[in-house]
Amino acid sequence: MTTAVGTIAQPLRSGLGSAFGVILILLAWDLAARATAGSFVLAAPAEVLNWLVANRGLMGRALAETLANAAAGFVIGNLAAILLAVVALAWPRAERAVMNLALLIFCLPLVATGPILRVLLGPGDGPQIWLAALAVYYTTLVPLMVGLRAAPASWLDLVRIYGRGRWTEIVRVRARAALPYLFAGLQIAAPAAFLGAMVGEFTGAERGMGVLTVRFIRAMDVPAIWALACVAALVSILVFAAIGWLARFVLDEKPPVIIAPAQAVGALGVTARMLRTLTLAVLALALWWAVIQIAQLNPFFAKGPDDVARALLSAPDAAETRARLGTALVETAVYVVPGWAAGLGLGAAIAIVLILFPPIAAVAMPVAVALRAIPIVTTAPLIVLVLGRGAVGTISLVAVMVFFPSLVACLHGLRQAPGQIMDVFDSYAAGPVSRLIHVRIPAMLPAFFASARMSVPAAILAVTVVEWLATGRGIGSLMALSASLSEYDMLWSAIMATAVLAVLFHAGVSALERVVLARTAPEQVG
Amino acid sequence: MAPDPRAAEMKSVASPDIVCEGLCKSFADGTQALAPLDAVFDGGKTTAFVGPSGCGKSTLLRLIAGLETPSAGAVLIGGAPPASLQRQGAIAMAFQDPSLLPWRSLRGNIALALTLAGRPADRTAVDGLIDLVGLAGFGDARPSALSGGMRQRAAIARALVTEPSLLLLDEPFGAVDELTRRQLARDLPKLWEPRGTTTLLVTHSVDEAVLLSDRVLVLSPRPAQIAADIAVSLPRPRPAGIERSENFRALVMQVSDALAEGAVA
Ligand SMILES: Nc1ncnc2c1ncn2[C@@H]1O[C@H](COP(=O)(O)OP(=O)(O)OP(=O)(O)O)[C@@H](O)[C@H]1O
Ligand SMILES: [Mg+2]
Numbered sequence: 001m002t003t004a005v006g007t008i009a010q011p012l013r014s015g016l017g018s019a020f021g022v023i024l025i026l027l028a029w030d031l032a033a034r035a036t037a038g039s040f041v042l043a044a045p046a047e048v049l050n051w052l053v054a055n056r057g058l059m060g061r062a063l064a065e066t067l068a069n070a071a072a073g074f075v076i077g078n079l080a081a082i083l084l085a086v087v088a089l090a091w092p093r094a095e096r097a098v099m100n101l102a103l104l105i106f107c108l109p110l111v112a113t114g115p116i117l118r119v120l121l122g123p124g125d126g127p128q129i130w131l132a133a134l135a136v137y138y139t140t141l142v143p144l145m146v147g148l149r150a151a152p153a154s155w156l157d158l159v160r161i162y163g164r165g166r167w168t169e170i171v172r173v174r175a176r177a178a179l180p181y182l183f184a185g186l187q188i189a190a191p192a193a194f195l196g197a198m199v200g201e202f203t204g205a206e207r208g209m210g211v212l213t214v215r216f217i218r219a220m221d222v223p224a225i226w227a228l229a230c231v232a233a234l235v236s237i238l239v240f241a242a243i244g245w246l247a248r249f250v251l252d253e254k255p256p257v258i259i260a261p262a263q264a265v266g267a268l269g270v271t272a273r274m275l276r277t278l279t280l281a282v283l284a285l286a287l288w289w290a291v292i293q294i295a296q297l298n299p300f301f302a303k304g305p306d307d308v309a310r311a312l313l314s315a316p317d318a319a320e321t322r323a324r325l326g327t328a329l330v331e332t333a334v335y336v337v338p339g340w341a342a343g344l345g346l347g348a349a350i351a352i353v354l355i356l357f358p359p360i361a362a363v364a365m366p367v368a369v370a371l372r373a374i375p376i377v378t379t380a381p382l383i384v385l386v387l388g389r390g391a392v393g394t395i396s397l398v399a400v401m402v403f404f405p406s407l408v409a410c411l412h413g414l415r416q417a418p419g420q421i422m423d424v425f426d427s428y429a430a431g432p433v434s435r436l437i438h439v440r441i442p443a444m445l446p447a448f449f450a451s452a453r454m455s456v457p458a459a460i461l462a463v464t465v466v467e468w469l470a471t472g473r474g475i476g477s478l479m480a481l482s483a484s485l486s487e488y489d490m491l492w493s494a495i496m497a498t499a500v501l502a503v504l505f506h507a508g509v510s511a512l513e514r515v516v517l518a519r520t521a522p523e524q525v526g
Numbered sequence: 527m528a529p530d531p532r533a534a535e536m537k538s539v540a541s542p543d544i545v546c547e548g549l550c551k552s553f554a555d556g557t558q559a560l561a562p563l564d565a566v567f568d569g570g571k572t573t574a575f576v577g578p579s580g581c582g583k584s585t586l587l588r589l590i591a592g593l594e595t596p597s598a599g600a601v602l603i604g605g606a607p608p609a610s611l612q613r614q615g616a617i618a619m620a621f622q623d624p625s626l627l628p629w630r631s632l633r634g635n636i637a638l639a640l641t642l643a644g645r646p647a648d649r650t651a652v653d654g655l656i657d658l659v660g661l662a663g664f665g666d667a668r669p670s671a672l673s674g675g676m677r678q679r680a681a682i683a684r685a686l687v688t689e690p691s692l693l694l695l696d697e698p699f700g701a702v703d704e705l706t707r708r709q710l711a712r713d714l715p716k717l718w719e720p721r722g723t724t725t726l727l728v729t730h731s732v733d734e735a736v737l738l739s740d741r742v743l744v745l746s747p748r749p750a751q752i753a754a755d756i757a758v759s760l761p762r763p764r765p766a767g768i769e770r771s772e773n774f775r776a777l778v779m780q781v782s783d784a785l786a787e788g789a790v791a
Contacts, residue, residue, distance in 0.1 A: 154625035157593050161619050162642035163612035
């Protein structure tokens with residue numbers, strides 16, 4: 001622990017830093033609005049405030065509705081995450097399958113699951129709540145698993161030496177040891193739940209922030225769009241901060257910054273890995289089929305793996321379906337990949353620049369953590385407003401979506417460099433650049449790759465939402481179109497294709513990660 | 527009055543003999559930590575192990591505790607495998623690293639052993655042990671607020687609180703200062719000797735081994751084998767100042783020589 005002075009000065013400094021950041025942002029915003037006045041793109045802070053005051057009743061009701069749905073989804077999703085984590089832990093042989101299926105389900109594009117849930121569940125709050133739950137469970141599951149496994153072996157030996165089993169181990173040691181990680185997950189989950197609820201509302205709800213967003217985009221009501229985005233951002237940051245505060249109140253320690261687990265890959269051969277992938281695929285298909293059978297979902301809306309296979313392979317129009325799907329996927333990938341890469345690279349680059357100026361890094365960290373809480377997709381309309389419906393707008397949105405998690409993870413990794421090693425470099429009077437290259441960047445890489453992996457579904461979500469709401473291209477738009485035309489074969493095929501591609505993308509990043517970390521951080525690759 | 531079956535069971539393990547039969551341990555990475563080991567450690571006695579770092583002392587203790595499975599051979603404690611003694615809450619171990627749970631107070635950490643062993647929480651016993659290991663007044667402190675040596679003493683108190691019939695001490699005084707170490711070496715045996723606890727002690731201090739044990743086993747470098755087996759016949763309880771007696775010094779010399787020879791062999 002630091003000294004008393006350190007512990008008092010830290011929150012004060014970060015508080016001042018955040019206030020300073022907010023003022024800077026407001027100033028820049030106002031200047032930009034003045035510069036672009038008349039182009040119907042940017043509303044000045046005062047305009048937004050005026051709009052909010054004038055429409056406070058409307059806004060209040062919508063916010064209450066969305067918050068209620070987000071809260072319900074938050075509870076369901078996090079409970080599911082906890083349950084899955086306990087299953088994976090109590091039954092270690094199932095862990096890999098549980099985690100991989102969880103990832104696969106997390107990769108299902110919300111913009112398509114939304115309309116399907118809408119037709120299955122009807123017009124109420126159901127889809128919003130389920131989408132919110134779907135948006136959060138994985139971001140909680142991942143840090144929770146890290147935390148549950150973080151307990152040192154000797155704590156577990158203590159339980160075993162008194163003849164107690166796995167259950168006591170979980171209750172007495174692992175659960176408590178995982179609490180800080182759970183809180184870290186809940187912090188990220190809060191804005192994600194808000195985002196999920198809003199996407200659910202896009203799909204034809206009656207009330208809520210998502211409904212207003214769709215309405216104001218159609219009307220091109222600029223101050224209203226900005227007001228919605230500001231409220232969504234503000235609420236998310238507040239909830240994020242509130243959970244952080246609660247964590248500090250409950251725990252003695254600060255929640256760790258954990259984005260994803262380090263890769264724990266044994267020396268598995270290619271055959272073993274392929275076999276495992278195959279098993280997973282079979283398991284996923286079986287689960288898909290079983291859910292539809294057991295829940296007795298309406299076969300008109302709910303298509304099984306057999307229906308999708310028929311639509312893509314043996315139906316008379318199969319070739320055309322494949323062609324449309326392929327075109328749309330390429331259109332989407334063309335935006336996802338550069339945006340994702342740009343966001344990651346920019347996050348890492350800025351983190352590296354910031355770390356060379358430690359006082360700035362100390363101030364930037366809390367600001368970046370707070371901005372990470374903004375559900376970026378809710379600002380999608382803004383970015384499209386500012387940058388247009390073309391490639392620049394979409395790619396920028398993805399980049400922004402990926403940027404903040406990448407920045408936070410990289411800053412964290414860079415500051416993680418072990419003190420003793422830094423001391424060794426100091427003793428040789430090594431300059432900051434040499435330290436950066438030899439110590440800090442290798443220390444950053446695990447966090448960088450973890451955030452690269454976790455950003456894949458986020459990037460896809462961002463692009464599909466913009467395509468759906470604004471640009472009318474790509475897989476997001478194809479999904480929206482087939483949902484509204486009741487082409488459910490096409491919709492399910494699109495979902496499956498997107499999820500599979502997302503998982504493959506994720507696997508590709510993991511493979512790259514293994515290669516790089518095997519050189520720079522062998523202990524991470526097991 | 528019908529005999530209490532639990533009392534009979536407890537009695538059967540009060541001072542268990544430990545039998546190692548062809549005990550072997552190789553780890554998954556191919557490291558062989560223990561060569562086939564055949565040995566009997568008498569019930570109710572204290573046996574000390576000394577040997578070079580990394581020779582397999584902790585591994586041997588962990589095998590006897592039932593925390594590792596042997597690659598070959600077996601451990602029998604009072605005729606039964608370690609697991610059955612574990613289930614009775616009759617084994618306790620002070621680990622080489624204190625392994626206190628950071629979110630529990632010192633008192634909470636010690637009381638946890640009682641809970642895990644299925645005993646009622648006995649606050650007087652816990653506080654008594656805290657006093658005995660010289661941590662009076664720190665009962666409510668978190669481990670992070672204690673020094674390394676204080677944590678180690680807390681771990682010893684935790685091992686003793688369940689009154690185990692088999693007590694395993696893995697370098698229990700490693701981080702404790704010399705003065706406290708002597709004090710503990712004098713006070714702690716008073717706790718387990720009258721109960722007839724079978725005690726195994728790993729230490730790097732030859733003096734400590736001779737002072738505390740009835741028998742010192744000198745282990746060879748990895749994979750560990752018994753290089754020397756030295757009986758310690760000094761009076762119990764040890765009289766004050768015994769460290770200066772001729773007998774004691776002779777034993778210390780004997781063990782040190784064996785250690786030096788074992789390292790060459
Ligand atoms: N889980 C493990 N996997 C692989 N090798 C191990 C494992 N545990 C111990 N070893 C190896 O077994 C050997 C013996 O280890 P052990 O901890 O028993 O030594 P020790 O005699 O207690 O040493 P020290 O006096 O330093 O505590 C060492 O070479 C160690 O590297
Ligand atoms: Mg050891």
